[in-house]
Amino acid sequence: MNERRRPNLPPSSAPGRRRRGGRARLRPGGRSRLLWPGLAAGAVLVLAGGLALKGVTEPAGRPADAAGAPPATETGGTEEARKGAPEKAEDGKRGAEKEKEKDKEAGAGEKPDPDSIPSSGPGTFATADGGGDRVGGSGRTLTYVVQVEDGLGIPAREVATEVERVLADERGWTADGKVGFRRVSGGASDFRVRLATAGTVDDICGQYGLDTGGEVNCNVGQDVMVNLKRWLLATQYYADDVTSYRTLIINHEVGHFLGHGHEGCPGAGRPAPVMMQQIKGLHGCRTNVWPYDADGRPITGPAVG
Template structure:
């Protein structure tokens, strides 16, 4: 796999806050490294198209809202590259504990899946920010504020995405289970990080500013941005094909985990739940699917460090 390298700061003001990155493949012509969490042939949350978003949102350019210092003190450039799995291996993994996480409390899918060819591959690079704000959830040691943004024109209301992200970050099996970190969604002013759903082209552009090659397929965490590829948001991956909503929890927990300073982990053993920081898109390796960093009893679900 690729070695970790210090990503090249982007021209924006976010350059001073880069965090340590994870594994990734090098982008042709660039020096920075990539991190590829659990994704198949798709990118992160990205929106495109020509439809207007509804309900109390504000538009920003791709530079987005003002930023605040990240928890780790440096910025991270993280991305998960999809690696095609042999058909035989995929079948074995599904039979060996590769069942979907029926205890995910994240619903059964997200409605009928769209035709992959109907998902826009690029957009204007401007975003609508979900209005309002959420209640504080989690521990009292530190509270991280965040905004939820959706690329303009893709026909998905930013408020709907914000509701889903809030639910994921508030889950008792999420990152707040450590009793220390807390989250609160805001709609303006400075924020610690941004969750941004965008089209593959916009994800490639923003992640590429940090030297990451998302290849139109995957998500990434760069600086204060948790970039979600629209294709992955709508279609999930082969292991979550029947439970897209649960896969969305994996996207958010994995990329926010990188923002919190967590690196990639491997499968701890056959039949055990896959850590949320495992690159599940690249294969389960005998583990069973899981989208939460902690179990229902508050115990962390971890595996051996990778890279």
């Protein structure tokens, strides 16, 4: 996939790879990609966490099963094999349920009234204190801070706990055995995960020529910008599982920071890659929020320009 020409970064921003997901309008002089997390009413969106890519639509109806459940298959073979199949199927079902429960450990709680979510804030941030242990392989270690815009009433440490959970999971970006992460609370860091109101996300992403329209998450420079509305309400495919959608946000945008581009569905019935703009349609794939499966195999698809 060809590299796009990068806009000039603001002097105050640290350099970094600019990525984002979904559909967005570019302001004059800027180029980028964003992930549109669509509205829960079923419209557009990534902060996943996107761009002026090809528009797609998704048929109405209940979203596909989560990635943990294997595609349904007919049981065949000998009579002995058929007798053993129900037990194996039940084992697979229990395994999928355990994975789903693991994804929900943090507990997202009841979703708020959309009208109660502030659309703008002061643009200043509180950084989660403390720090975390290093997680991941033996290669490079990326440090990060977690910040929450002032006045949201959400403790930064609470958000940091969710981010740490995602980045430490064995199905996350550390599964390649090369990259590691460590949360810090001060000094220099490689990137920042920042939860902010739509207005503040628009302002920060707009400095790089991106029009996030009050709905979009983005990765610009060293910032993984998370739209508060998306964090609290999720999107149509994850309306009943906000925690999993938060996982998708972090994995998708951090994936962009690591240099991964957008991907498409690899085939009907297969899990959607985490770098797929799932809000724009699953195209036969099943929902999935992890870059690797439980066996350490990457979940990928064809590159999307």
